[in-house]
Amino acid sequence: MVLSNLPRNPSRSDQTPYHEPDSIHLTDDLDQTEHAIRDIFEDCTDVIFRHLELEGPSRLLFVYLQGFTDPHILNLDIIKPLSERNRDEPFTADILKTLVSSISEPITDINLVAGEIACGAIVCFSQGEAAAYSIEISQPPKRNIEEPSNEVVVRGPREGFIEDLNTNITMLRRALPNPTLKTEAFRVGKTAKRKIVIAYLKNIAPVDIVNEVRERIQNITADQVSNYMEEFIEDSAFTLFPQIQNTERPDIVSSSLLEGKVAILIDGNPFVLILPMTLLSGLQAADDYYERFIYTSAIRAVRLILFLISIYLPSLYISITSYHPQMLPTNLLLSILSAREGIPLPVVFEVLIMEFMFEGLREAGLRLPKQIGSAVSIVGALVIGQAAVQAGIVSAPMVIVVAATGISSFAAPRYNVGTAARMLRFPMLILAALFGLFGIIMGSILLIVHLTNLSSYGTPYLSPLVDREGQSLRDTFIRAPRWMMHRRPRPAVRKSPPLSGKSRSNPREERNS
Amino acid sequence: MKLTRTQMMWLVFCINVGLPIYLSGTMNVTKQDAWFSVILAGAAGFIVLALAVRNAKYFPGQTFIEFTQEVLGKWVGRFWVLPYLAFWMISLGNILRSVVDFIIMALFKETPLTAVVIVLFVVVAFAVATNGINTIARCAELMGPLIVLMFLCIYILNLSNLDFTFLLPVAADTSPLNMARGTFTMMEMYGDSYLLVMVFGFLNKQKGVTPKIYVGFTLAVGLMVLTTTFILLTFGPGLAAKMQYPLYELVRYIEVGEFLQRIEVVMIALWVCSAFIKLGFYLFCLSYGTAQWLGIKKWKLLIIPISLLAIWAAGLTTSLLTTRALLLRYIDPVILPLLYFILPVILWIMILLHRRKNQKVQTGVVPTIPKASMGWKWSGVTLLILMLSMYYYMYIRYFKV
Numbered sequence: 001m002v003l004s005n006l007p008r009n010p011s012r013s014d015q016t017p018y019h020e021p022d023s024i025h026l027t028d029d030l031d032q033t034e035h036a037i038r039d040i041f042e043d044c045t046d047v048i049f050r051h052l053e054l055e056g057p058s059r060l061l062f063v064y065l066q067g068f069t070d071p072h073i074l075n076l077d078i079i080k081p082l083s084e085r086n087r088d089e090p091f092t093a094d095i096l097k098t099l100v101s102s103i104s105e106p107i108t109d110i111n112l113v114a115g116e117i118a119c120g121a122i123v124c125f126s127q128g129e130a131a132a133y134s135i136e137i138s139q140p141p142k143r144n145i146e147e148p149s150n151e152v153v154v155r156g157p158r159e160g161f162i163e164d165l166n167t168n169i170t171m172l173r174r175a176l177p178n179p180t181l182k183t184e185a186f187r188v189g190k191t192a193k194r195k196i197v198i199a200y201l202k203n204i205a206p207v208d209i210v211n212e213v214r215e216r217i218q219n220i221t222a223d224q225v226s227n228y229m230e231e232f233i234e235d236s237a238f239t240l241f242p243q244i245q246n247t248e249r250p251d252i253v254s255s256s257l258l259e260g261k262v263a264i265l266i267d268g269n270p271f272v273l274i275l276p277m278t279l280l281s282g283l284q285a286a287d288d289y290y291e292r293f294i295y296t297s298a299i300r301a302v303r304l305i306l307f308l309i310s311i312y313l314p315s316l317y318i319s320i321t322s323y324h325p326q327m328l329p330t331n332l333l334l335s336i337l338s339a340r341e342g343i344p345l346p347v348v349f350e351v352l353i354m355e356f357m358f359e360g361l362r363e364a365g366l367r368l369p370k371q372i373g374s375a376v377s378i379v380g381a382l383v384i385g386q387a388a389v390q391a392g393i394v395s396a397p398m399v400i401v402v403a404a405t406g407i408s409s410f411a412a413p414r415y416n417v418g419t420a421a422r423m424l425r426f427p428m429l430i431l432a433a434l435f436g437l438f439g440i441i442m443g444s445i446l447l448i449v450h451l452t453n454l455s456s457y458g459t460p461y462l463s464p465l466v467d468r469e470g471q472s473l474r475d476t477f478i479r480a481p482r483w484m485m486h487r488r489p490r491p492a493v494r495k496s497p498p499l500s501g502k503s504r505s506n507p508r509e510e511r512n513s
Numbered sequence: 514m515k516l517t518r519t520q521m522m523w524l525v526f527c528i529n530v531g532l533p534i535y536l537s538g539t540m541n542v543t544k545q546d547a548w549f550s551v552i553l554a555g556a557a558g559f560i561v562l563a564l565a566v567r568n569a570k571y572f573p574g575q576t577f578i579e580f581t582q583e584v585l586g587k588w589v590g591r592f593w594v595l596p597y598l599a600f601w602m603i604s605l606g607n608i609l610r611s612v613v614d615f616i617i618m619a620l621f622k623e624t625p626l627t628a629v630v631i632v633l634f635v636v637v638a639f640a641v642a643t644n645g646i647n648t649i650a651r652c653a654e655l656m657g658p659l660i661v662l663m664f665l666c667i668y669i670l671n672l673s674n675l676d677f678t679f680l681l682p683v684a685a686d687t688s689p690l691n692m693a694r695g696t697f698t699m700m701e702m703y704g705d706s707y708l709l710v711m712v713f714g715f716l717n718k719q720k721g722v723t724p725k726i727y728v729g730f731t732l733a734v735g736l737m738v739l740t741t742t743f744i745l746l747t748f749g750p751g752l753a754a755k756m757q758y759p760l761y762e763l764v765r766y767i768e769v770g771e772f773l774q775r776i777e778v779v780m781i782a783l784w785v786c787s788a789f790i791k792l793g794f795y796l797f798c799l800s801y802g803t804a805q806w807l808g809i810k811k812w813k814l815l816i817i818p819i820s821l822l823a824i825w826a827a828g829l830t831t832s833l834l835t836t837r838a839l840l841l842r843y844i845d846p847v848i849l850p851l852l853y854f855i856l857p858v859i860l861w862i863m864i865l866l867h868r869r870k871n872q873k874v875q876t877g878v879v880p881t882i883p884k885a886s887m888g889w890k891w892s893g894v895t896l897l898i899l900m901l902s903m904y905y906y907m908y909i910r911y912f913k914v
Contacts, residue, residue, distance in 0.1 A: 324620065327775045435632065437778065438620050441785045442636050445652075449640040452651035466651040469517040 023109045030059055030127040033110075037063055040114045047117065052079060059127035068120035068138035077137065078122075093133055096124060106131030115193060142167065148248035148270070150415065156290040160248040165195055165267040168250075172199060172265070175254035180204075183265075186217055192224035195267040199253075204260045204488070209276065209457050213262050227271045229264075235456055240420040243456040245277040252286050259489055276456035278463050280476050283307060285413035288479055297478035303411055304477065310409035310421040314351045315432035315440050317401045322347050323436030340395045348433040350394055354402040355425070357384050362406070464489055515717045520650035522729035523657035525709065527790040529558070529733035530660060531702050540745075540754035543695035545680050546687040547750065548741045550695035555734030557696070558703025562730050564857040565706055566723055569713035571864060577710040578805040581860065584867045591806065593856070598802055600852055601708065602819070605795045606826020609634065612788040613827065615758060619781050630827050633785075637792045638820045641800070642813050646712050649793040656786045657729075663783050664736050668743060670767045670776075675746040704853045705791070706730065711798040796820065850901070858897060 026033055034049065041047040046066040053059055060082070062074070081099055097103055104121075107113050108131050116134040117123050124133045145167070148160030157175075161168045169183055180202040187193045196217065200210055216233040225232070227246065234243045247253060248270050253263045256274045264273040283303055288296045320327055321336060328336070343350065361380040368376055385403075388394040405425065412418035424447065431439030454461035464471035472487045474480035516524075540547045572580035577597070582590030613629050621629065640648050687695075709726070716722055744759045747766060753759050764777040800819050804812030 324778075327778055329775065436620060437781070438616060438629065438632070438785075441782050442632060444782070445636055445786060445789050446639065448652055448655060449636075449643060449648055452648055452655065453643050460651070462651070462655065466654050467517055467520070468654070469519055 023111060025108050026110055026113065026125075026130045026132060028128050028130040030061055030125055033125050033132075034061055036110055037114065037117075040110070041117070050074075052082065054082065061125040062122055063117055063125070064122040064138075065117065065120055068140050069122055070139055073137055073139070074122065078135070093126075093129075096133060096135070100135050100137060102136040104134040104136075106133060108132075119193065119195070140164070145171070151247060151249050151252075151286060151413075153249075153285075153287045153290060156286055157249070157251050159250060161250065161265075161270040161272055163268050163270055165197060165265055168265050168270075168272070169197060169199075171250040172253055172263070175250045176201075176257060181257070184214070186214075188217060188220050188229070189222060189224040194225055196225065196229075197265045199257065199263045199265060201257050201260070204258065205262055206260060209260075210262055212457055213264070213275070217264075226266060227269050227273070229266065230273055233275075236454065239450065239454060240423050241279065241451070241454060241461065242282065242414070242416040242420070243275070243277055243454065243461065245274040245281060245414065246271040246416075247274060248272070249286055255289070256281075276459040277461075278456070278459060279417070279451065279461055280463075280465070282414045282417035283412060284475075289482075293479050293481045300477060300479065303413070306408040306411040307417075307421055310405055310411070310418070311424045311428060312440065313401055313405045313408070314355065314425055315428035315443075316437075317397075318347050318351055318429060319432040319436040319440055322433075336395075336397050339397050342392050343395045344393070347398075348429070350398050351402070351429060354384075354394060354398055355405075355429070358402055358406050359422075514645050514647050514715050516646065516650050516712065516715045517717055518722045518725050520654045521712075521716060521722055522725040523653040524650050524712070524790070524794065525562070525706065525726050525729035526657050526733045527653040527660070527787050528705050528708070528794055529703060529730055530736060530787055531733075531791070538698040539695040539741075540750055540759075542691050542698070543687050544750040544754070545745055546683065546692065547695060547745060547753075548738050549687075550692055551699055551734070551738045551741045553692070553696040554699035554703060555731075555737065557700050558706055558734065559727070559730060561704055561853045561857075562706040562709070562726065564854070564861060565709040566713070566726060567861050568857055568864065569710040570719060570723070571868060573714055573716070573719055575714045576712070576802065576805060578802050579714075580864075584860070584863050593860075594802070594806060597852060598799065598806065600848060601795060601799050601802075602822060603826065604705075605792070605799060605819075605823045606829065608788070608791060608795065609823055609827040612785070612792065615761075615788075616781075616785065618758070619761065619777070627824075627828065630824050633789075634792070634820050634824055637789060637796055638816050640789070641793050641796045642816050645801070645813075646715060646794075646797050649790055649797060652786075652793070653790045656783065656790065660783050660787055661732070661736070663780060664740065666776075667764055667767065667780070668739065670769055671743055671747060671763065673769075674766060675743070676749070677746060679746050679749045680742070701849060703734075704849050705795075707853045707857065708794065708798050711802055712794075796823070855901070 024036075026036075038049070048062075048064055048066055050062040050064075051059070052062065062078075064074075078096075078099055082095070085095065093103075093106065104116070106129075107116065107123075113123055113132045113134070116132075120138040120140055121134040121136050122138070124135060142164040143162055145159050145162055147158040151160070159171060161171065172183075173181065178201065181199060182202050183197050183199045185195055185197050188196050198210070198213055198217070213233070217229075220229060220232045222229070222232060230242075230244045230246070231237065236243070245256075253272050253274060257263060261274050261276060264275070266273070283300070288300065291299075321340075325333055340347075345353070357380075361376060361384070365373060365376045365380075385399050389396045389399055409418050409422045412421065428440060428443050431443040433439075435442065451462050452460070452466055460467050464473060464476060471489060472485065474485050475489065539550050543550045569577070569580070572583070575583070578590075578594055581593045584590065585593055609630065613626060613633060616629055616633070617624065617626065640652070740760055740763075744753050744763050747753075747763055748756070748759070756762050761777060761780070764780045765775075767776060796816065796819060800815040801812045803819065804810075804815050809815065
C-alpha cells in the first residue's frame, strides 16, 4: 500500500481568509492585562472577571466564561484553599498546581490566552508575572447518556456517545481498557477552534494510516469543523459511497479499533468517525456480534439481498416488462399485463413518478413534527397508493415494486450506505429504459469497476473481497463463530499480532471485544 | 499496478472459463465422447499455460515486450512480438463479435449490432482506463467465485434432467482421428492463456503463484468438462451438436417446480461479466504492449485507437458462423500452434541460454548442466519435432476440406 499515491484533498476553504491576529505579549502589570482582555472580550456579557486579593503583594485575576464553570467548584477548589493557605510564602504557580491538576504551562501570548478563555477554560493571571495559566475544570452543559436512536440493538450495551468529548473518551476507555489506546488531541478550524481527538491502538493500527489521518486533519482549513469534516479527509469526493463510517456506539468504535482502524472524536458531536471504511462494514450491524452466528449469517444474506433489491428492482421491472417479457412465467406476465391495462403512462414514467413521490414522502416525513407525522403516512398510503391505483393512473404491481424498493433501501444498517443504493437506482432506471437488461448489466459492471477502484486510506473499499491475499472471509457474508476468527481483517492484517490465541478447543478463552 | 496471486488465479480462471460457445463444432465430430476432447484440449491449453509461465517467470517486473528484447536483442525482440500483437488484435475483434452476437441473440431483437458493440466497448475501455490490469483483476477476483457458484447451481438444478444412456457407448464410435479433430476445434479458446506473459511481471510476489495459476486453469477446464457432460446428458449428442449456444439452452431448460424457471437471466449477466473481463484483459495487454513496443510512456493514450480498431474488426467479421469456419480452416491449425507453442518453446530455450550466459558473466564460472537434463532437453526437442510433423501431416491430409 502506498499511501502517498492517494489523491490528496486540496485544502478547501469555504470562507473569506481569516487573519490570525499578531501575537502580543502579556505584561506583568495586572491592570494593564485586565484592560487588554476586556478589550478583546468587549460586549461579551458572559465573561466573568474575578479578582482575588491575597495577603502580601499577590493579587490574582480569574477570567472565565459564565456557563462553562461552576462558581462553586471554583470557590471550593481554588479560591478557598488559596485564601486559607499560609500567608507568609508568596504566591507562585506551583501552588496552583498543587490545587488543580489540569493546569497548563505558562502562556505569554495574549491571543492564545483569549483563545483559552473562549474554549471554556479558567485563566489565572497574577500580579508581577507576564504569563497566564489556564485551568480546565469547566463543565459545560451536556445531556445524559442515552441509547442512540439510529443504532438500536436488541441485545448489547445501550449507551451512546453524547456531544461532550471528555465523556465520549471516558466511554471509549471503559469499552477498551488498554494503555495502548492512544488519544491525540487537535484543535481544528480557523475561526471556531474545535477540539478533535484521534483514537487508535498503538500496536495494531498501521502507522502509515495514523500518520495519514494526522496529516489530513492538520490540512483542514475550514472555518469550523463538525461531523462533516469527513468531506475534508476522505479519499474521493465524487462517489455515492461513504468512505468513512460514523457511529454513536462505543462498542462499535472499540471493536473497530481492535481491527486496526482509527476513530475520530469531535467535540460537540455524538457521531464518531471511523476509518478506513469498507462496503461490507457498512452492511454489518452491531447486533450481528451479539446474536448467535447462524442467525446472524442468515440475516446478513437477507440484508445483502435487500441491498441489491433496493438498487435493482425498479430497473429490472422496467427492463423485463418492456424489453424481455418472454423472461417472465406466463401467469405472472398475464397478471402484470392485466393490471397495466388502461394505464396511460409508459412504465418508465410510472416508475419515475412513483419513485419521486416516495422520496418526497420520505423527505417530508423526516422533517415533520411527530404529532402530524401520521398524517403524511395516511396521505401517502391512501392517496398515492390506493387512490392512484384505483384511478388507473398507476398500476398495482408498480406500487408493490416501489414500496418493496423503498423498504429495502432502509434495511442497510448504515443510513449513508442506504442512501447510496437509493441514489444508484436512478441511473439504473435510465439504463434499463434505454437498453433493457443489457443496460442494467453494463451499469452493474460500471458500478463494480467504480467500487473496485475506490479505496479508503489505502484499504480497498471492497476489502476483503478484492486484494484478499492472506485475509479471512469469516466475517463477510457470513459471520463465523467468534472463536474461529483468528486473524485481524484489513487494515490491521499486515503487521499486528494475532487477534487471539488459537482457542478453538476452548471457546471460552475468547476475549471480549 | 500490482497483482496478487489470488487475483492471478481468478484472472486465469475467468479468461479460460469462456462459457462454452464453441462446443457444437466438437460435438459434431466426437458425438457422445465430446467431454474427452474437452479434456484433451484442456491438456493442450495446460501446455500453453505452462510455457507462458516458463517464459515469463524469470523476468519479474517485465512484460513480454520487454523481456523478449532483453533475451533476443532489441530488434529481433521487437520483431518477435509483432505477430503476437497483430494476432491479439484479431482475436480481440473476434471475441468482441462473438460476445455481441450472443447478447443480441439473448436480449435483443432488432437493435443494430454497432450500438451494442459500442456500448459494451465503452464500458470495457473505461474500466481499463481507470486502473489498467488492477481493475480487471479485481473484477475477476470478485466475479470468478460467482461464476463458479453459478455453474454449481446449474449442475444441481439440472440433475433431474439427466439421462445417462446418452453417454453410451463410451469411446466406441469415435476414431482417434476424429477425437483429434474435435480437440483442435476446442483448442483455440485455451490459447488465450499465453497472454499471461504480458501481466506476469505485475505480480507482487512470485513465490507460490504457479500452483495457483494451474488451479485456476484446472478449475476452468474442469467446469467446461462437466458442462459438456451435462449438455450431453441432457440433450444427447445429436441435438446438442445442432445448438449454437448449448449452455444457454441447458440453462433455459432448467425448471424446478413451477416457480424457479427462466434463470438464464442470471447466466446472461455473469456471461457478459466474464466476457467483460476477457475483453478488458485483451484490451489492456494490447494497449500496454503496443505502447511499450512503440516506446510510448502514457499507455492509456492507446486505449481509444485500439478500441476503435477492435470495434472495426468486430464489424468486419460478418457473422459468427462464417468467422468460425475461417478460424477452423486457417487460424486454428496454423497460427495457433505457431504462436502459442513453437515460438514459446524456442523462446524458452533462448531464455535458458541467456540465463546461462548471464550467470557466466556474473560469476565467471560456466554452470555445469547435468547430462541427464541435457538428455531430457534433446529428447524433448525430438518429441516436439515428431509431434509437429505428425500434426502437419494430419492437417494436410485430413483437415483441408
